[in-house]
Amino acid sequence: MFVPPKNADAELWDGPRTGVQGVKEFFNADEAYDNSRFPVFLREALKAENVFIDPPKNMPTLLEDKQIISLIETGKKMSAIKPLSTLIQELRVVKSDAEIDIMKRSGHISAKAFIEAMKWTQPGYTEAQLWAKLDYECRMRGSSILAYVPVVAGGPNALSMHYVRNDMKLRDGDLVLVDCGGEYNYYASDITRTWPVNGKFTEPQRELYQAVLNVNRACIELCTVKQNISLHGIHAASVKLMKQELQKIGFSTTAWDLERVLYPHHVGHYLGLDVHDVHSLSRSRKLRKNMVITIEPGIYVPFDDRFPRKYQGIGIRIEDNVVIGDTTPYVLTATAPKEIVDIEYCCANN
Template sequence: MSSSRRGGDRGKGIAQDQSDSRRRRAPTRAQVAEEVGRRAALRVQVRARGFSGRTVHDVGQPTANTHPQILTEGEITPGISSDEYIWRRKKLLKLLPENALAIFASAPVKMMTDVVPYTFRQDADYLYITGCQQPGGIAVLGHNCGLCMFMPETTPQDVTWQGETAGVDAALSAFKADEAYPISALNKILSSWIECSFQLFHNVNTANSTYVNLESFQKAASNGKVKDFAVHTHEARWIKSEAELKLMRNSASIASQALLQTMLHSKIFPNEGMLSAKFEYECRMRGAQRMAFNPVVGGGSNGSIIHYARNDQRIQDGDLVLMDVGCELHGYTSDITRTWSPFGRFSPAQAELYDLILETNEECLRLCRPGTTIREIHNYSVDKLRKGFQELGILKSDQPHGYHMLNPTSIGHYLGMDVHDCRTITYDRPLKPGVVITIEPGVYIPSNSDVSERYQGIGIRIEDDVLITESGYEVLTASVPKEIKHLESLLNNLSYGMGMEKGNGDSGF
């Protein structure tokens, strides 16, 4: 998905804050003993009320018991074991100063109507440390408590209407939390922990009133003790493990196969909405849980709208279609863009622009290696495209903002659990093996542009997902054709037999 430019070194001052916190006075032995005693008493109270100790049959999400076709014993997420989740928690704990807490909130449920929710998607940081895909929880990471999960409480009526959800028992048995309590105990327990802590961290962008409104949290914030922890979670998520890379390869493979099928479909059904539906269908049939973002399907001049979302136009003969799409597989995303002619032929003007974008894509891919930065690749692409635009006559050398009008986007972005991943990692950071990025040069010329008429109304982007390796790079989306001769051959030599009648394509869009 096309990325806007960004810069700056977010998170400045964190290291100094940590250094300052370490110099502050630690709790006395009496305070520590009192806190340990309080936690032990609360655990006894929780068990006495029946919140733990029973066998958990359904935790509200797939497990090895309920979904043996996708999870093996010991996995919390398909392909990711409980051991890896525990390793993640330990890795983040090493970044926490002594006597500090990190608080993570699950994503909120967003409502479509009074009683109908939108499809829930978990916050990436919360999912990264817990593996819990459900709403209503708060997780706390600390040197004394390890991972503590405060879980939502359900009534029989909740189960009747919404099914089983994860509670305290699931937090301990399925997600391997060190401690777990019902969310109703958060006020008492977390408040006491905050009062004994010298520093608090949380994700400022996903802060939840459940803990933010606590008097102890407000007091800590007013005293300058609350900091953003996203800089650390993003650091941990930036370089993917082997298990994560397997999921990302599979996510990219699903999206690539789905897009190829959608390309074949486009000659019979040149309609933005139908192509969007076809891509989602093909992804879900291959195991994806959802789209990574709303598909961008822009035919003709709609392709010049970078994040076009209407997807409601028929594609006219002679126009190109730009599809920027991706899927999410067990929490990991893909992001791929191809531009082609559903009718199997590029006009000379379309081909001139396309060849420039393709050449830029391929040259930028060859720059991907450890030590290079996205910023350096971006600067190379700007020089390459600016020269090409000038040679084509669509950019005058005396136009200071002319290039930005033709391409206002960055060459790429980080990719992972979020499609625009790890926002606190700057584009000036040298790439390392295990990092996944996108490479996506483009050109966007609206119909009312003042360039030559033959180029008006053309939008082109070519985007690949790229894994940085020890020796260079691996293109995860390489199976989808992008040379004009291959695209035209694909559309002109396809065999129909798709199980739908050609006449169905004219459905009033």
């Protein structure tokens, strides 16, 4: 590891540095050096037969060495320059038991924050205030930070997948869709719940919510080694299930309308140190024990008379974090209420 050396003047202003010796003691580095030596080290390392490196698009000041840049860009045959991140991602995609324990804690913290947020929500508060409530509850329970900028979308704002303005008032009679999660010991949680601002689902909201919940639960059941399935396979199943659920409540939709308008996103992604973890690895690979994924079906009904009028303007997503098991999945976020009766009970007990 190459790190900034101890420097009393710099530390007076910016706080203590680990330093070269501290890196060995605290982070178990086999070798540690002053970062000023990195250009010389890299110049020598690039003479190796194979080099595993992910050169940044814009070299920082430390690497602005014409000789080094030349070696990276032209001094090695392309076959000798190999990507490092894909190797690291392969190591990250299956979690150790210790990592699973941390992610259990991360999921429990965020789930409790959702309970408190549901209890607190009422008409007249703003999306920004609800965001602040979630942030507060996560941090007070041990999260160091929110894992990403949350979606706090009241009413038709939920029709935008990545709505992050979070600046509107929450209105009586609307739902609020919240996609949020805290980070604990660097591991992310990623939960979405949708609940009524006034604590009670209307009948159309209840019907549409139950349809999404049925798909969520069915897809979680597929999260096992025994099923011999991939994330893409679960997504295909979710589309089929969603169409069946919508038909039960009066939708008559084409495959195009379902997958491009009503349910335009994937059912899930890998989860870990990043929210969208191991991003280079295909979702077509078969799921293995101790992989951690999200399951997040959703429905977003625009103001369009191709769809039943009573459901227009409603957006619902239900997202859980799931550990792949041999024959039984483990839901890290199971304590975040998602059954209608549990949500209404929670909202009523503020």
